[in-house]
Amino acid sequence: MADQSSPRPIKAERIAGFGTTVFSVWTRLAQQHNAINLGQGFPNFDPPAFVMEAARQTLEGYQQYAPLGGMPRLRQVLAQQAKKDWGRDVNANTEITVTIGATEGIYATIQALINPGDEVILIEPFYDSYPASITMAGGVPRYVPLRPTEDKGWSLDLDELRALITPKTRMLVLNTPHNPTGKCFTRQELQALADICIEHDLLVLSDEVYDKLVFEGATHIPIATLDGMWERTVTLSSAGKTFSVTGWKIGWAIASPALTDAIQMAHQWIPFCGITPLQLAVAEAIEASQTNGYYDELRQLYQGKRDQLVAILREVGLDPYVPEGTYFVIGNTEKLDFDNDEAACQYLTEHVGVAAIPPSHFYSDEHKHLAKHFLRFAFCKDDETIKQSAERLRAKLTT
Numbered sequence: 572m573a574d575q576s577s578p579r580p581i582k583a584e585r586i587a588g589f590g591t592t593v594f595s596v597w598t599r600l601a602q603q604h605n606a607i608n609l610g611q612g613f614p615n616f617d618p619p620a621f622v623m624e625a626a627r628q629t630l631e632g633y634q635q636y637a638p639l640g641g642m643p644r645l646r647q648v649l650a651q652q653a654k655k656d657w658g659r660d661v662n663a664n665t666e667i668t669v670t671i672g673a674t675e676g677i678y679a680t681i682q683a684l685i686n687p688g689d690e691v692i693l694i695e696p697f698y699d700s701y702p703a704s705i706t707m708a709g710g711v712p713r714y715v716p717l718r719p720t721e722d723k724g725w726s727l728d729l730d731e732l733r734a735l736i737t738p739k740t741r742m743l744v745l746n747t748p749h750n751p752t753g754k755c756f757t758r759q760e761l762q763a764l765a766d767i768c769i770e771h772d773l774l775v776l777s778d779e780v781y782d783k784l785v786f787e788g789a790t791h792i793p794i795a796t797l798d799g800m801w802e803r804t805v806t807l808s809s810a811g812k813t814f815s816v817t818g819w820k821i822g823w824a825i826a827s828p829a830l831t832d833a834i835q836m837a838h839q840w841i842p843f844c845g846i847t848p849l850q851l852a853v854a855e856a857i858e859a860s861q862t863n864g865y866y867d868e869l870r871q872l873y874q875g876k877r878d879q880l881v882a883i884l885r886e887v888g889l890d891p892y893v894p895e896g897t898y899f900v901i902g903n904t905e906k907l908d909f910d911n912d913e914a915a916c917q918y919l920t921e922h923v924g925v926a927a928i929p930p931s932h933f934y935s936d937e938h939k940h941l942a943k944h945f946l947r948f949a950f951c952k953d954d955e956t957i958k959q960s961a962e963r964l965r966a967k968l969t970t
């Protein structure tokens with residue numbers, strides 16, 4: 572008879588250590604205190620009209636499963652876009668997989684390429700689905716932090732990264748433009764990372780979901796385009812941020828035929844395929860954006876929002892690190908008197924009425940202290956929301 576005194580745990584070991592995501596926790600707190608939510612990274616404004624029109628049309632006509640790798644039309648448009656952005660001929664049939672957002676791209680890539688015990692290097696602060704996906708595959712995340720520089724940028728200590736490499740290291744996860752610092756890795760930095768990956772035969776998962784959100788003075792460079800990197804890189808992106816449709820969850824993985832074949836082996840048993848009409852709507856949206864000026868408008872829109880939020884944070888003493896891309900900005904609470912980032916977020920949510928995210932959740936236990944003075948704000952919000960946040964911050968934080 573089974574031992575009734577110690578009931579079997581319901582949760583499998585691979586997920587037992589996971590908590591509720593930081594976003595759910597802080598969104599709940601924001602709602603409780605009627606705070607403006609600058610925590611969670613999704614736009615609170617409508618997608619462009621041409622994107623919604625494309626969705627209405629494709630919803631009329633397509634209701635059945637898409638092919639495993641994605642609708643051919645979307646894959647062709649993505650190949651066209653890669654030719655424009657990267658100058659590379661990407662094969663739409665053998666080098667592209669359409670995924671359920673970049674999130675499934677991350678999960679499928681890691682399931683496909685990481686064996687139990689393999690080590691994967693993550694750069695902190697990280698997007699929190701990386702360690703979860705690695706753990707679920709039986710892999711072992713190893714962490715190296717970005718450190719703030721004197722001029723309020725961010726840098727990676729390559730010796731610190733090199734020190735993590737062991738014979739078990741299999742992959743480096745890169746995110747550029749980087750959430751939450753807004754850092755766009757320069758060609759020189761990418762070349763140094765590429766050299767390390769080539770020397771140690773590492774694969775790279777390059778998460779580029781903010782590739783169209785890059786501001787004046789910065790450039791987005793896909794590491795896959797550097798010499799010797801195509802064969803070892805999986806480049807992930809998605810439509811969510813670019814077209815303000817985070818709920819559509821249309822993403823893609825671009826990689827060599829050998830890597831794509833592996834990713835599709837995993838993908839076929841995760842969702843099998845992505846949502847057919849929305850894949851086609853995204854194809855229309857990308858194709859239209861190649862000629863209608865949308866990408867420039869988007870950059871200008873977000874650069875304006877960034878500049879507004881950065882100015883407010885400066886004014887109230889939350890010394891921002893100006894992001895080069897993405898729709899996030901990190902503020903610094905060093906001039907204020909908080910024990911840590913959680914305490915600062917709690918104060919802001921409860922007493923100021925503006926919710927942010929404590930970035931220590933994007934660090935390993937070993938490095939959480941590095942985020943002590945950081946707060947992450949999202950500026951993918953309409954002008955009224957940013958204006959109201961400014962009023963609340965000014966009212967409570969300026970003396």
Ligand SMILES: Cc1ncc(COP(=O)(O)O)c(C=O)c1O
Pocket residue numbers: 612671672673674675698746750778780808809810811817820821822
């Ligand atoms: C760095 C990064 N990667 C991936 C994702 C998830 O992308 P998707 O919504 O396409 O799954 C996000 C969303 O916030 C992100 O910030």
